[in-house]
Amino acid sequence: MSEKTSTSETAGSVPGVKPYDGPAGGWGALGAVARAVKEQMAVGREGAALRKVNQPNGFDCPGCAWPDPDHHSTFEFCENGAKAVAWEATAKRVTPAFFAEHTVSELWNWSDFALEGEGRLTDPMRYDAASDTFQPVPWDEAFGQIGAALRNLPEADAAEFYTSGRASNEAAFLYQLFVRAYGTNNFPDCSNMCHEATSVGLPASIGVGKGTVTLADFDHCDALFSFGHNPGTNHPRMLATLREVSRRGVPIIAFNPLRERGLERFLSPQSPKEMLTGDATEIAKSYYQVRIGGDLAVLKGMMKWLVEADAVDLEQGGNGLLDREFIAEHTDGVQALLDDLRDTRWDDIVSRSGLSRADIEAAAKVYARAERVIICYGMGMTQHRHGTENVQQMANLLLLRGNIGRQGAGIAPIRGHSNVQGDRTVGITEKPDAALIEGIRRTYGFTPPAKHGHDAVAAVKAINEGRSRALICLGGNLAVAMPDPDLTFAAMRKLDLAVHIATKLNRSHLITAGQSFILPCLGRTELDMQASGPQSVTVEDSMSMVHASQGGLQPASLQLRSEVAIIGGIAQAALPESTIDWQGMVDNYDLIRDGIESVFPAFRDFNERVRKPRGFRLYVGASERDWGGPGARAHFLLAPGLDEDPGLPADALTMATIRSHDQYNTTIYGLNDRYRGIAGRRDIVFVNADDLSARGLAHGDLVDITSLAVPGLSDPPMVRRYTAVAYDIPRGSVAMYYPEGNGLLPLAAHDPQSGTPAYKSIPVALRPAAA
Template sequence: MTDKPAEGVKPYHGPAGGWGALRAVAQAVREQMGASANSRALMQMNQPEGFDCPGCAWPDPKHTSSFEFCENGAKAVSWEATTKRVGPDFFAQHSVSDLWAWSDYDLEDAGRLTHPMRYDAQTDHFVPVSWDEAFARIGAAMQALADPNEAEFYTSGRASNEAAFLYQLYAREFGTNNFPDCSNMCHEATSVGLPESIGVGKGTVLLEDFDHADAVFCIGHNPGTNHPRMLGTLREVSRRGKPIVVINPLRERGLERFQNPQSPVEMVTLQDTQIASAYHLVKVGGDVALLKGIMKALLEADGKDLAAGGKGLLDRDFIAAHTTGFEALRADLAAADWGVLEARSGLDRPAMESIAEVYARSERVIICYGMGVTQHRHGTGAVQQIANLLMLRGNFGREGAGICPLRGHSNVQGDRTVGITELPGEAFLARLDAAFGITSPRAHGHNAVEAVAAMRDGKAKAFIGLGGNLAVAMSDPQACFVAFRKLHLNVQIVTKLNRTCLLTGQESIILPCLGRTERDIQASGPQSVTVEDSMSMVHASVGRLEPASELLLSEPAIVAGLAKASLPATKVDWDALVADYDRIRDKIEAVFPDFYDYNARVRVPGGFRLRVGASNREWDTPDGKAHFLVYQGTDEDNGRDDTPLTLTTIRSHDQYNTTIYGLNDRYRGITGRRNVVFANADDLAALGLAQGDRVDVVAGGRVLADMTLVAHDIARGSVAAYYPEANCLVGLEDYDAKSGTPAYKSIPVKLRPAEAAEAAA
């Protein structure tokens, strides 16, 4: 069929970064901050005496440049430091029913919240409320619960270590371990899978390791959109002449070519740097099959080398001294059929052998991966196969080598480190109890999927959200929206209005908080908070801007207010902790020994690194060994990736998680819209479809309606649509059983002519 004109669809031929990025930054600053003094905030981002970027968790270099931010980081700051305001007059003009019809972009674009607000069901409006009354109402509702486990305590990864620590303390003194967290939806497969493999659920590399790597593998991530500062690091690897092997279902511009906005030569001459030395389009859901194919090819080449009198390609000394389970893995790989591996991965045997060859000739290898690996029904198993591949050649515990999970929100890893977990260990709880004189509950709590199910089923009646937009971020919005509207209490601690705020229950209250960029003044004076990046570096963040409203409270102060209202007999001196955040850090140190000398070390520019045993070949597993772990079969999605088409959700270049900064996706050639589905042109032709056709995307009984097809360089059998709009195709029950991570990245779908288009015709 012939392609049809599609509004807002035009190929993009430029590199990532470059003048396009600078123009986008200028536009974001102009639209949100205008000529205000807030625009100077960009120069303070990721600087030793400034604030940490509220976007991604890519680490800061030890010697920061004159400016150390990317396009999406600038958008995040301009979005937070906007001059637009949402106060009582805004809510007086707009009912909740009216606001529900607004797009997610329009809701957040309205501006910063300025006052605590509560929902008035009689008028269908949010009305202003004092902080004292807000806390009293919330405290009364919390005390009215029949069981502490009827409460859910959600955390966004943008919360600081200090806020997150107080939050988990509040919930545990209240009596529950119900901690649905944003990590449940992204890298929980890492947090669950890697401890079984190497004893720690974190990455093992530092930023400096990229200076010494002989090869970097990038699997299932898109730095051009989701962590653009990483492109500067990859650029330097490429300029050293080292291979960068990309394995991804879609061809992404940020992994192909990059023009560094900080390089005057590249900007003036319009030159750019090639990132990928090899780019392999793996089929959506084919990561396990591909990883098995690479390992199978490596073992076969190893055998040939030994037979020819060589030393072999494996690090046998490392395997013997540090690991267990190798023979079981060898047997599993030997039994794997090449035809099956090719069919499931979408790559032929020579391609997998070429990847294995690059790996074998590189002494030091870093493997980076993102949610393209983790967000599957067996994402935990996929993560463990990456660890297997690294262990075969001893690529742990030495300079220039290791595993690098790419976290999303700037402190999603830190929140976990300081106690936000529904599965707490006894040693941690014992130390927490000793530090505060409380008795924490021992029963495991709810993750995000379980929390929504409990709310839907009437078993959970109160929800407190420390940031985020859970009802939109979560899979199955049909179930989420119903669940939230059943609540007796919905509390949202946020900087901006979002859709979860509008899901009103019997008592719904919005509590506006300070942003990362704003000054936080407490009784002892100005305060700093701390965050942990993807590489376990902990550093301070100090806001410098005037708060958007004099009524805003910090997240630690809000958590303390909630705790005092909910726990009349609390044993914690909340006021003292909030008065001086050094006291919170002292308590974190008492509960988590790895934070020794916390206040002293975090005052050193750049902060300090937490212990990661596997970085030193210390395996914090029960037997003190790293484990090769077998994945049975090759199908990470229980047969689902054998369907004719499998859909993965993706982020546009104009968003960060559920926050939509605009309606453009520059690198994919999309302008002014989000209702598109990317597909392989050959797949479309086989289905009798073409670019520009309007289709419904169908997954069982679920429908993403009236989407426009866009031909894209994507693996055969794979299609992609934007998150969170495509979440409606993922059932609440559709998740990785080991980690609880929703399967956003592998949805079996069919395409049919759009019913709306047929009706119009």
Template sequence: MKQQNRNIGIAPYGGSAGGWGALKAVADALRRQMSFKQDVIALFKVNQPQGFDCPGCAWPDPRHTSSFEFCENGAKAVSWEATSKRTTPEFFAAHTVSELWQRNAFELEGEGRLTHPMKYDAASDTYQPIAWETAFAEIGALLRGYDDPDSVEFYTSGRASNEAAFLWQLFAREYGTNNFPDCSNMCHEPTSVGLPESIGVGKGTIELEDFDHCDLVLCIGHNPGTNHPRMLATLREVAKRGATIVAINPLRERGLERFTSPQSPIEMLSMSSTQLASTYYKVRVGGDAAMLKGVMKILLTMHEEALRSGAAPVLDEAFIDEHTEGFAALKQDLENTDWAHILKVSGMDRAEIQNIARLYANAKNTIICYGMGITQHQYGTQNVQQIANLLLLRGNIGRKGAGICPLRGHSNVQGDRTVGITEIPPQSLLDSIENVFGFTPPQKHGHGAVAAIQAIQQGRSQALLCLGGNLAEAISDPNVTFAALRKLDLVVHMATKLNRSHLLMAKHSYLLPVLGRTEIDQQATGEQSVTVEDSMSMVHASRGTLPPASPHLKSEPALVAGLAKATLPDSRVNWDKMIGDYNNIRDAIEAVFPAFENFNQRVMQPGGFRLRNAASEREWLTASGRAQFKVMEGINEDPRSLHCHDLVLTTLRSHDQYNTTLYGLNDRYRGVSGRRDVLFISADEAEKRQLRVGDTVNMIALDPQGERTERRLDNLTIVVYDMAPGSVAAYYPEANVLVPLDSHDTRSGIPAYKSIPVLLEPSVATHAESSGALR
């Protein structure tokens, strides 16, 4: 980058999370997208008992919701969906797919809401309008023509409601496959795989009210200020009543440091804030398991010293004896783990790990919250289980004010899994479907996201049906993924807005527009509501209040039913009855899943109801009926970390981003504006490499042996940031090019987005005279 372009859009941010900056961002988002009057009406209905669930994150609503139960990024999500901008047939006629492919994600979605069903025409290289019935008939005929049902992939986005997801899995299973790649495979699949082995359920164990009774909150590998901002209000209350919050993260994130509540007149008018984390520890990217084992190793020592001195035990021996198995094996593993290795891989001082252990030992009730900084590794499943181990040591699961809290992304990603979106269905689910609907579902396990792309690449899968989402950009290895998807015979996208996945054309490509969460869903018996499940197992209703963006939109349940009827002429499911009244879908969910007992009655309660969580009641649904301490061999989340490479990359989202959706090009809390071509690096690591803010570098991924590969991301501008040694960070999904498709957790299949050994080299634009690597 030339000298005059250095530092453009890079400046330290000195404010707190929230505050006037958040209100300004909300106002800007509303002003850019739609009329002020319509937005105000919409925002007053967000997360209200008679309104719609926020299309953003899955943080639960307070039991007594306020008039303003939304956050900055929730307001962006609402305005982004309820925009007055439209992507019409005239737009598609004026722009070829080849031309649109040159646009970035922000520009494509910025065109507005899709208005008509469209089909790709190869001769003109454009999408052209098609009648709904024609689209259904053509897609149904194509699906009936495939010899093997397992050659079709049924992708699901976490924005789908319980009703849409339930019908989707019913359609796919009656069709004959368990291929359900979904967004869980790319965010919290290690939770879904690891926690059932540890505690018998694949979900968090706490309720929102538990934060009122905890003494300590450990926040590991997540950034609430950007990814779940409504959590900040909860953490603020925890801090104000004197409980301790400890942040453990490779980057120092403003949303874990201090927060100015926009709903607090005193804080807003006085320009003050509430300190959240009392202590902030920076763990090296890929060092979480090492840190967790170090904490547990110290706890064992503290416990043995307490017993020798006659003091109160540190570990909850009664709980361990009565409720768990595997403690002896875990103890042996921790004793065999070398401190030098722990400190090298974690990048932390022993005193820091000791302080975390002491805080934990002295707290009566502890909640551990974690995000994708824990899960998106080659050993993500084991990372999750080490957190469960730590909680079990002191009996911090199954009592008030304590437990494990996975922070889910999309607002119904957890609910989709609950109602059957899984490529590895339990036999009980398959038997229940057969008993209720009278057809025999396939028994063979299906494909998750990575396996689906591999099957498409190898020619074993011919069709991809996507219920929302942006799979091509979300998954790792775009060079492989894009080429694979272009080989498909059929692709069907159901979406609210245009994204780059829609521009990877198959032989037959359809783009079908759906209602958004904010919009009125009118069916045969009147306006309908759908339901979602948040991160804490609360199920509540969502009812749109705005007129649809176009009269040609279909609801996701209605669209699924239309495809099913066209594909399965002898279906055992009464699709018309289901769609005419969504109460019938909920009755069917209840019949298949007993946990939804009295579904239609309970969901009418303000705030909804909580699904039973056995682990919360200390009932362990494991094979032995006890919680399990799970031993992790070694402490390296990624085998490549055995080399302890100089730099390991983590991908992250900007503040103007939700998953692959870009609301803008700013990252306010990290001091970046108007750009995404940046690389975050600590001052010490930059100094080692003689790098300054504004310099540009190329980043090259390393293979398992530590040798450079062809995977690279060029011309990234240096941003010096307060972060852990040996760590760098770049934006997702741009950095996905550095993640091979086969670099994933072998247990859960999640791509290893957050543990990529890399080297840096000067870019030609900055250091034309140098060709050496900046290790």
């Protein structure tokens, strides 16, 4: 398929909007890295940190969770990884003097970019309502007051304990141990907002909630399908892998509503020849711009063609296209799937997907010709009302031809945060299973609660209704990340206690409770010195590799404590009668890893294995065609109909929230979105030119965007005075930046199975902006 220009070339000039014709990577990436380092004004400190990123005896990048290669190069970081390191290793500081000069009311009016741009937090702070400022508080006093507040709650379930995916395995394990000893399973987690549909959908299908491939499998696949993700911005180190796959002549087939530059072509900054010649590598051989919410129809269409072509091949004396031996030996439920596909009409598939039947069949033929297929996917598949079913239909497609559990084939959910998968592995879950409960009882001598706790959506509901009175956040920016900020912000102001463990100031910290604390912690880049000496932590990447990370920079402040030390301090204050040796584990993280090994036998010989370069891979049963134990089988699972997002108004545009290239989740590094041709602004909505024309609008017009997610509201949610940009996006689909678009998504709009908010399917109307 021919490449199109991202931003309309024929439309009039709009400030800050200009087509970008360069490839992903290249000189643009190097220039962005140089600017990021310069703007943070710590060239020596950041330079030393960048030389240690993703290196043996160095630290794991605080950005994405893409795995490290077997053979390291001098520079094992990408543009956005360098931005993340510069953001953390900055010379800028947010000291007590800063808080004394700025009231919370004043700071609330700052942009999110400006708040985090002030630099690293240096001292523990407590909110003083009389002066409307945060004021310094000694660590022991902060721990004592937090512990007393937790003990004074009417029940343990009145507290919520949030976790960001950048927390290490050691911090996450200690955190969940403390919370379960405290007596609750209320674990709202960042994974609830991104890949929870994976964690729920895949175990029912293939017996494990993780991807089945390793990085080495990409060397052996002979077709790769990409659904709903943007590697050039969200996990740029993946581009090096995609480059190698493409240069082997392997077809890469992309399905995505927007043409993302990282899936089109890539110029490797680590290749002197490419940088000198400008000879970029084509990534996707075919790029299909599916309508937002049309992925389920595409998947069922591909499977329908495969089944129909299989029948024709058998009639002609062939062996068929399905792997019947694999299906018979390893799976259940195929007949129900075949019946569902037979009853699904091609006209409906085409209408819902926004693609032609010929396009869908062409993609299916590539799949059928390949012996080893990998499917990669991101939040474009999970952040829908039926995100769980989306994940399961991708698994169905792979199972039909035996493409799980063999070299060069499998499913690859592409995670965002660097340890979001590891946090879940070591116990950050609101739904503990019997093995986790028994492991904790056996190791630590108490029986944790079995009752399911709150995920992120349930936590905000409980806070809003007054059932939850305390919130402790291990990193992150929960209030900004959640849908429906009007409800979320107001709910969190009702809390009796709010505690934020963080490296930088963000908006969630400014939503004050009866008692509010900001506790500054070490970053991934910094030396973590405890009583037994310098400590390393561990992380798990998207492909289940566990490896060590050890920072070397001097801490940004002598007052900083590690996440582990802060959790241990709160635990000792909140549970003074506990027999768990919290301080011993703070003093020596080997003891935490011993505990992880005891509770989770998959971590056998943890301390020994993690000290080896690149660490080790956790056992993933489906990779070995073990579907959950003896006699277990993989399951073909149905997704009724073709609608990822049922109940949307027929006349609505469907909006997806997206990240800019100068952004990592809620962290805004800058105001540019280079690959989409946006500079110096975020007040943008991307719209098909014909959709603009049909509404009497034009490129560059100011528009008001109204949510249609809740029919009949007299005063529906709205964002005002955004600039409409004519863009190469399917008709009926629009996009705007996250978290700016969150105000258009009600808290109730989520996948009922996984609780994942439907950030990629918000029904909206566009109108000329009111004066």
